Amino acid sequence: MTEGSKGGVQSVEIGIGLLKTLAAMGGKVSLNQLSEETGMHPAKIHRYLTSLVNTGLVARTAHGKYDLGSYGLEFSTLYLSRLDPTTIANEMMESLRDQTAEGVILTVWGSAGTTVIRWFQSRQPISVGIRPGTCFSTLMSASGRVFMAHLPTELTQPQVEQELLQLEQKPHRLAPQGWDEIAQINAETRQHGLGRVEGHSVEGVSALAAPIFDYRGEMVLSLALFGFRSRFDADWDGRNARLLRQTAGEISSRLGYIAPA
Secondary structure (H helix, E strand, C coil): CCECHHHCEHHHHHHHHHHHHHHHCCCCECHHHHHHHHCCCHHHHHHHHHHHHHHCCEEECCCCCEEECHHHHHHHHHHHHCCCHHHHHHHHHHHHHHHHCCEEEEEEEECCEEEEEEEECCCCCCCCCCCCCCEECCCCCHHHHHHHHHCCHHHHHHHHHHHHHHHHHCCCCCCCCCHHHHHHHHHHHHHHCCEEEECCCCCCEEEEEEEEECCCCCEEEEEEEEEECCCCCCCCCCHHHHHHHHHHHHHHHHCCCCCCC
16 A cells, blocks of 8 residues: 555545545546546546445446445434534634624523523623523524524424413513514514514613524524624624624534525
């Protein structure tokens, strides 16, 4: 065997390089196309592809072209399933706080609805009683509205119905008045890719929240920014919204999510 870079095995590096090239070209590629792309002789490529086909990483189609094999899919799925969304999100939350100087909250949908699992206090002098395990309203929080808009209705409906009953007993001027208004909130949330509240849950506090998706396209977390309503930029296209979407999108991408074209 020929040694590769930094003491590795060159033939393995070449084979993996071919696999990456095949994936980048979209699959169903001919030997000559791979040769043109890599600059390698077709006969040499063929030897590597034969080994990759034998391992299941590459498949040869009936028309003599090459595509990713079944084990390639299994391998990537196993890798993605082992990723911890919370660990990946934690790495970026502090950066988002530093960029915006606002508070940052990470929530998951739990048995009691929208549940805080991590948060960073704002750089501004704002005091909000939040700790891991705190549960937010589905209807009146930005994070809750994102879960409501993206999770299956059968999952969120019991919590929403319970909150509607509570609001009948203790009305709030900003609360939705029934399912028609809830449908409008969901449509707005999906349209902008964000949930938004301005003094709904805590007087004088505004928040924006974005969904985080995994490789299956399922929402797994909500990432939110919050701050004083008097100075918090809650515009749908403002700087906070842009940075929040960007960070949530990057986390989703690292979890294997591919956004619809």
